Amino acid sequence: MADGVRHAARPTGTRLLGLGAYRPAQLITSEELGHRFGRTAQWIESRTGFATRRVATADETVPSMATVAAQEAVHDSQVSAAEIDLVIAATCSTDGTGGVAAEVAAALGAPHAGALDLNAACAGFCYAVAAASDAVRAGSARHVVVVASEKMTARVDPDDLGTSIIFGDGAGAAVIGPGGDDAIGPVVWGHDGSQSSLIRIDETTGRLRMEGQAVFRWAVSTALDVALAACARAGISPADLAAFVPHQANLRIVDAVAAKIGATSAVVARDGADCGNTSAASIPLALHGLRRQRAVAAGDLALLVGFGAGLSWAAQVVRMP
Numbered sequence: 001m002a003d004g005v006r007h008a009a010r011p012t013g014t015r016l017l018g019l020g021a022y023r024p025a026q027l028i029t030s031e032e033l034g035h036r037f038g039r040t041a042q043w044i045e046s047r048t049g050f051a052t053r054r055v056a057t058a059d060e061t062v063p064s065m066a067t068v069a070a071q072e073a074v075h076d077s078q079v080s081a082a083e084i085d086l087v088i089a090a091t092c093s094t095d096g097t098g099g100v101a102a103e104v105a106a107a108l109g110a111p112h113a114g115a116l117d118l119n120a121a122c123a124g125f126c127y128a129v130a131a132a133s134d135a136v137r138a139g140s141a142r143h144v145v146v147v148a149s150e151k152m153t154a155r156v157d158p159d160d161l162g163t164s165i166i167f168g169d170g171a172g173a174a175v176i177g178p179g180g181d182d183a184i185g186p187v188v189w190g191h192d193g194s195q196s197s198l199i200r201i202d203e204t205t206g207r208l209r210m211e212g213q214a215v216f217r218w219a220v221s222t223a224l225d226v227a228l229a230a231c232a233r234a235g236i237s238p239a240d241l242a243a244f245v246p247h248q249a250n251l252r253i254v255d256a257v258a259a260k261i262g263a264t265s266a267v268v269a270r271d272g273a274d275c276g277n278t279s280a281a282s283i284p285l286a287l288h289g290l291r292r293q294r295a296v297a298a299g300d301l302a303l304l305v306g307f308g309a310g311l312s313w314a315a316q317v318v319r320m321p
Helices: 030-037 041-048 062-077 100-108 121-138 193-198 212-234 251-261 279-292
Strands: 013-022 027-029 052-054 086-090 114-118 144-151 169-179 188-191 199-201 208-210 243-246 301-308 312-319
Touching (some): 013 062, 052 169, 062 144, 086 100, 100 114, 121 301, 169 279, 212 312, 243 279, 279 301
Parallel strands (some): 243 301
């Protein structure tokens, strides 16, 4: 069991300690999708920004992808399995009856850690980071594994152009623990359930349906407002950012928001060009990608912005591990 004495001294701040990712090897290109739908690759890429999408095989499940990403994050953080007190899994695409977080905790060698699954769709990683940070600050946990894992290609209708050209699969993870200064800023989050039908599961087919144009307009407006609010709550200007890491919904949305936010010195994450829209997993995958590319350095400020089904949104400023 977790050692309660170890949590007695509450930290004044929290930070990201490590990152991990899992990208399925199998790809589907815009050219392949173009053949399916009678479109050109250029037509698809001009509307999505995605050249390829990662596609999980039957053996690559939401829990298995989550486990690999979490293992890398734990190794990167140099935290031992015995020091993990809580695992939070963000996903909207699992069909299992058991908890993804519980499976990940067991695979990590932390079977007695708390474990919970969270579904805030594409905003899920930001929600999970906020919950993990608050748990550490409250003294309920010292080290928390946050993992987002999605198998979105299993949720889309392969004959539906609007969703097939968008979604991909993968997992990303982070370890959150105490920090000398508060390197995870306050979260700005919310929802608008009155518009939930814009992104929904069809009751007849069980497949994802999306009102593309309406979602695009909502996403650009909402992401911009939430991004600016998160910077204000963190006490920074967008000009202070080294990286802008929005949900990779569609690179047209990413570019539209990036052009307006005023983060003139920030690198803009475009991981979706390789992975597609991986829902909750897209932000940690993009964070992992930026660091792997050496586009950012430890301690740099990054703005995370999630938005999607629900309709839900969340954002916070963090320092890179």
